[in-house]
Amino acid sequence: MSNIQDKVVIITGASSGIGEATARELASKGAKLVLAARRQERLKKLQEEIHQNGGQVIFKVTDVASHEQMEELAEFALKEFGKIDVIINNAGVMPLSPVHQKKINEWNTMIDVNIKGVLYGIAAVLPSMRERKEGHIINVSSIAGHLVFPASSVYSGTKFAVRAITEGLRIEEASNNIRTTIISPGTITTELLETISDPELKSAIVEDTKIGIEPASIARAIGFAIEQPSDVAINEMIVRPTIQEL
Template identity: 65%
Template structure:
């Protein structure tokens, strides 16, 4: 059950992170909200508290190992434990390789890969000491399938799956730390707003015209969390019914 669990959520200011926070709060979890936009975090904290929930927040850049370490320490100092981290922060500025959008490639690698690694690194000492914990990493259907324009994004999401499976193999036996990969398809969030390549944008907009709501992924995350400690949900893909790839 999620009740009384301390859950860190990155990318909590909108989309999947925000909906997950609201759903977990209703189930009695204690939320540690992280993102870069303080005003959005403050509003979400107020909404959760107005509904009788408990939440704290810290403005955090997931590409900084120091800030992620600080976030984990804040969570532990406040609540005395860390049960779950949802590494949700991500970027998807899709583009064709010949456009050479180096800055966008770098940002995806920093947020989508390093951000996940820094989240794992920050919480592992607390979870290993407790001999229990749960790391949930948000990958993507693009971590299973590649399409024109998704080369770098898909690479980062394949990496998330590899990292998560490595974590499972290293930490599940002996430390009882569960590792879960959630791979969404088209979800109605801000993710597509970072696409600057017009040759890719139109085809992605067509796919996202049938996008499902972010709370669909939130329910999937909560399902994985609420399984008993001896049960590990290792990987789930969640697509719109009418999404082909």
Template identity: 45%
Template sequence: MERSFRAAPLSLVESLPNADISYAVADVTNKEEVQAVADLAVEKYGRVDVLYNNAGVMPTALLSERRFDEWRQMLDINIMGVLNGIAAVLPIMKKQQSGQIIATDSVAGHVVYPTSAVYCGTKFAVRAIMEGLRQEERENNIRSTMISPGAVDTELYNTINDPEAQEMLRKNAQTEGYGLSPGDVADAVVYAIGTPETVSISEILIRPTKQPI
């Protein structure tokens, strides 16, 4: 797993030979590794314009199954990962008096449904954190944006340990009209980043047209 994960950024770099890209691999639950990514950006480019907190996991199960390890994993990655990213760049952005922090939330940050109570809880928490960030840092010209997608055809479903649930959700996301492509979400992110500094897009809620919730 570690090998394939580390190969992913390199593959992206190789697919864009004419782009100036620097990258570092970091575990979002490790605040020192996250800080090192922010420091690399400052060292190479002199500033940090945008941070996108996008890491997340989505194990699903009933609360009665008492999956303590999965609960802890979701709290550490989905919530602490976002906080570690915010903490790494806030001093830089405050010094710049500009910057934008983006986090992937979810439709699950607006509704709760069976087998996903803890996952939904982490996404509700991200909404609260990002709104608090907006209120606290607006005078420093720091923008905060949440991207809240519905079903998206990504590797997120690999984090579901129940094979049947994993396959069902994956098939739904791959069905036209019931799942978004990564490009659909990327377009929303590009739009939010492209707005003027005087405009703060607090949230973009983006669903597949046929998604019922």
């Protein structure tokens, strides 16, 4: 039996990409899923698919940039399943742009979703995990959380922050038997590029991402981290295409 069997797992950003693939991967191994995203129809469709395959899944339309909605998501999971074993803070946006373009609204969106969304997710589940003296918090960073490339200054800043927050949390909560994992994907074929507003930059990035691997590759890495025995923590993984140089 997989160590994932019957674990209650919250996944944000579950309506597409890595979140959607992870939902399928964990459902196939017997997890009880709580899916969150803003697009209700996509969540409903994914729920129906997982149900048809014998999985257990509920969903709640949630904006991770809202502290109140993230608290409500955790309460929903506890009410329906009685516990929260894992949260995967996966929701993110990537509207790349050079700093001189001063796309302030896009900067704020990245900060709200990529940083605050992760913090709100952590804050929502931590009390119940500390009470039980167990739990697993998985935060999705990026290869951009390890290096900075042109037009990624703010985006990379948010992803470096995710890594710093997660490492700090690891140190703080190790004595409470709460595991933390940082997942840093390289080039992946997802909808993330759709958030880039500059057509020329978007076209160039799309060309660069033709080497991308499927979100299912990241989902398997996440599954690997979860299914380790409780005394083993996979603290950080970088997963990228074999041929990706940077």
